[in-house]
Amino acid sequence: xxxxxxxxxxxxxxxxxxxxxxxxxxxxxxxxxxxxxxxxxxxxxxxxxxxxxxxxxxxxxxxxxxxxxxxxxxxxxxxxxxxxxxxxxxxxxxxxxxxxxxxxxxx
Numbered sequence: 001x002x003x004x005x006x007x008x009x010x011x012x013x014x015x016x017x018x019x020x021x022x023x024x025x026x027x028x029x030x031x032x033x034x035x036x037x038x039x040x041x042x043x044x045x046x047x048x049x050x051x052x053x054x055x056x057x058x059x060x061x062x063x064x065x066x067x068x069x070x071x072x073x074x075x076x077x078x079x080x081x082x083x084x085x086x087x088x089x090x091x092x093x094x095x096x097x098x099x100x101x102x103x104x105x106x107x
Contacts, residue, residue: 001082001083001086009083012055012059012061020042021042021049021053022062024038024041024042025073025074026080028075033072035049035053035073060076061076061079062075062076
């Protein structure tokens with residue numbers, strides 16, 4: 001993933017509502033969610049959801065698919081994985097322990 005693509009993707013995820021939408025879709029798995037169910041879970045107006053979905057679609061984090069009369073939204077996991085890989089590909093390269101990522105510590 002190129003730097004500009006990663007920056008655009010992170011910018012779109014930087015809005016709390018869009019991040020909530022995306023997290024719901026990631027939780028839903030590969031089956032995705034109908035738009036109406038997504039709207040109900042997030043308790044937001046249809047026009048607001050549509051606006052935020054358009055933003056996520058524009059950076060290829062979400063795709064939509066119509067099945068009959070129902071419009072489903074799906075997280076595009078391959079692009080999520082590409083973003084994560086971009087963010088971590090040079091993790092700790094400037095240290096002696098560059099082969100292992102830092103582990104989460106208990107507080």
